[in-house]
Amino acid sequence: MKYAIFCYHAENAVCSWSKEQDDAVMAKLKTVQEARAKAGKLGPVARLMPTTAATTVRKDGEPVMVLDGPFAETKEQLLGFYLIDADSLEDALEFARALSEANPGGAHEVRPVGFFVDWREAQ
Amino acid sequence: MTDLAWLDAAISGARPQAMAALLRYFRDLDRAEEAFQEASLKALKAWPQNGPPRDPTAWLIMVGRNVAIDAIRREKKSEALPEDDAAFSDLDDAESALVDRLDDAHYRDDILRLLFTCCHPDLPSTQQIALALRVVSGLTVGEIANAFLVSEAAMEQRITRAKRRIAEAGIAFETPGPVERSERLGTVAAMIYLLFNEGYSASGGEVQVRKPLCEEAIRLARLLLRLFPAEPEILGFTALLLLQHARSEARLDADGAIVLLEDQDRGLWNRAMIAEGEALIEKAMRHRRPGAYQLQAAIAALHCTAPSYEETDWVQIDFLYAGLEQAQPSPVVTLNRAVAISKVQGPEAALATIEPLAPKLSGYFHFFGLKGALLAQLGRVADAREAYDRAIALAHTAQEAAHIRLHLDRLAQDAGRGKTWRSKVP
Structure with missing residues (x-):
C-alpha cells in the first residue's frame, strides 16, 4: 500500500522561525527520512512554498475560475494530489484547468514546491 | 535550542493579528500592548505545562482581552461591567466562539x-x-x-x-x-x-x-x-523584498565593503528565496496590471536568474525600466536604465540618456560613477577622470570612494597601455 502524508502547521509561526530554527527542524526531519529511505520505503519529500505563492483553480460551474491564494473552503476534503514539472505557472495552471474541466466540480490548488528530494532516486 | 525559543516564535507569529484585534476592542495602543504583553507572559507559563493551544492567536486575544477588562474594572471600581463581558470569563468555551468570529475579512x-x-x-x-x-x-x-x-x-x-x-x-x-x-x-x-x-x-x-x-x-x-x-502590487512588493534580500550574503565582502552586482559570488545567493520571489512575480504578472513594485521585482528577478552578469537579459531589463520610467518617473530610475542601455546600445547611447539628468543629479555619487565608467569605455580618459573625481567628492562611505579609486587606477593603467599600443598603429 502507498500512503501520502500531509504536513500541517500554523504558517505565521513557521514564517517567524529564525533560519537556525528552520534549519534545525529540517535537519531533524532529514534524520527520520533517511532511516526510512534506507529501507527503500520512502518516495518524494516536498516542502511547499508559503500559501502566498498559491493559485487555486475552482470549478463551481462553467467557466473554471482561477483565483489567487490557497484553497480555503472547509466543506471540501483533500482527495488527491499531483506532482508535476512545469515550464511556468501558466503551464501548471493549464494542466490544473484541464483537470478541473474533466471533473464535475471541486478545486485544485497549484502551489510551487520549495524543497524537494526524491529518496528513491537519491538512494 | 530551548523550548522558550519555539514559544517565542509562536507568540511573535501571532502578535500582529492579536494586537490588531486588541486594538479594535480597546481603541488604545498602550492598552492593547499591555494586554498582549500580559497574555504572552501567561502563555509562557501555561503553554509548557498544558501544551500550546491549537490556535495560539485566539488564545492570546482571549486572555489579553480578559486581562485588560480586569484592569479597566479595577480602574473604574464603581462602574458595573457591561453584560456581554461575562461571556468571556470562561476561557475554554469562549475560545472556539471567538475563532468563529475571526473571519478573514x-x-x-x-x-x-x-x-x-x-x-x-x-x-x-x-x-x-x-x-x-x-x-x-x-x-x-x-x-x-x-x-x-x-x-x-x-x-x-x-x-x-x-x-x-x-x-x-x-x-x-x-x-x-x-x-x-x-x-x-x-x-x-x-x-x-x-x-x-x-x-x-x-x-x-x-x-x-x-x-x-x-x-x-x-x-x-x-x-x-x-x-x-490578489493584489498584484503587493505580490510584486513581497517578491521585490525577497529578491533583494536573497543577494544579501554576497553584497558585502569580509571587510564589510559593498560588492557590486557584477562582482558578486552568485553561489552565495539564496536560491530558495529567489524561487519564491519568482513565483510571486509570475503570479502578479498574470493580472496584467503592472506597477512600480512589480516592475522592480521583475528586474530583480532577471538579475537573480542570470547565470552571470554578462549573460543578463539586458534587452528585457531595458524594456522593464522603460515601463518603470512611466509608472514612477525619477532621474534615478533613468540612471539605472542607462546601465541597461549601455549594454544593449553601447556607452554613447547611455551617455546621451544620462546627460539631461545632470542638473537634477549634480549631488549624486552614482551619477558621476556611471558617467565616469561610460566615458572610460568611450576612451575619453580625461573626462572620465573628472567624473570619477566628482564621484569621490560625493561618496558617502570610505568604501564608495575606494571603489571609484580602483576605477581611476585602472584608467591610468589602460591609458598607459593604450599609448604604447596606439604608437604602433600608423
Whole structure:
C-alpha cells in the first residue's frame, strides 16, 4: 500500500522561525527520512512554498475560475494530489484547468514546491 | 535550542493579528500592548505545562482581552461591567466562539488598521518604522535602539512621542471603503519598504544588527500578502523584498565593503528565496496590471536568474525600466536604465540618456560613477577622470570612494597601455 502524508502547521509561526530554527527542524526531519529511505520505503519529500505563492483553480460551474491564494473552503476534503514539472505557472495552471474541466466540480490548488528530494532516486 | 525559543516564535507569529484585534476592542495602543504583553507572559507559563493551544492567536486575544477588562474594572471600581463581558470569563468555551468570529475579512481590516496607525502622516518616517517594530513586530525598545544605532533612552522617547501624536490625532476605526483600503495598503507597503531599506543599506559593522530589519520587513510583507492575496502590487512588493534580500550574503565582502552586482559570488545567493520571489512575480504578472513594485521585482528577478552578469537579459531589463520610467518617473530610475542601455546600445547611447539628468543629479555619487565608467569605455580618459573625481567628492562611505579609486587606477593603467599600443598603429 502507498500512503501520502500531509504536513500541517500554523504558517505565521513557521514564517517567524529564525533560519537556525528552520534549519534545525529540517535537519531533524532529514534524520527520520533517511532511516526510512534506507529501507527503500520512502518516495518524494516536498516542502511547499508559503500559501502566498498559491493559485487555486475552482470549478463551481462553467467557466473554471482561477483565483489567487490557497484553497480555503472547509466543506471540501483533500482527495488527491499531483506532482508535476512545469515550464511556468501558466503551464501548471493549464494542466490544473484541464483537470478541473474533466471533473464535475471541486478545486485544485497549484502551489510551487520549495524543497524537494526524491529518496528513491537519491538512494 | 530551548523550548522558550519555539514559544517565542509562536507568540511573535501571532502578535500582529492579536494586537490588531486588541486594538479594535480597546481603541488604545498602550492598552492593547499591555494586554498582549500580559497574555504572552501567561502563555509562557501555561503553554509548557498544558501544551500550546491549537490556535495560539485566539488564545492570546482571549486572555489579553480578559486581562485588560480586569484592569479597566479595577480602574473604574464603581462602574458595573457591561453584560456581554461575562461571556468571556470562561476561557475554554469562549475560545472556539471567538475563532468563529475571526473571519478573514474582519481581521484583514484589523491588521491593516494596526499597520496604518503606525504610518500616521504626522510622524516622520523614522518614527513610523520604530513604532511598527515596537507595536506590530514586538521588538524590544533596546533591540530597535540597537538597530537604529541610538541609545535606548532616545528610542524610548521617540516611540513615546510617536504614540502620543497618534493618540492626539485619533485612530480611524471605521471600516475602510475599497478606495481607502487601497490607499492604506500603499502607505503601509511604503513604510515596510522603508524598514527594509534601513536594514538593506547597512554596511560594515552595522550589518549584524540591521539584517533582522530586512527579515522583519519580509515577514510583514508576507502578512500583508496573506491578507490581500490578489493584489498584484503587493505580490510584486513581497517578491521585490525577497529578491533583494536573497543577494544579501554576497553584497558585502569580509571587510564589510559593498560588492557590486557584477562582482558578486552568485553561489552565495539564496536560491530558495529567489524561487519564491519568482513565483510571486509570475503570479502578479498574470493580472496584467503592472506597477512600480512589480516592475522592480521583475528586474530583480532577471538579475537573480542570470547565470552571470554578462549573460543578463539586458534587452528585457531595458524594456522593464522603460515601463518603470512611466509608472514612477525619477532621474534615478533613468540612471539605472542607462546601465541597461549601455549594454544593449553601447556607452554613447547611455551617455546621451544620462546627460539631461545632470542638473537634477549634480549631488549624486552614482551619477558621476556611471558617467565616469561610460566615458572610460568611450576612451575619453580625461573626462572620465573628472567624473570619477566628482564621484569621490560625493561618496558617502570610505568604501564608495575606494571603489571609484580602483576605477581611476585602472584608467591610468589602460591609458598607459593604450599609448604604447596606439604608437604602433600608423
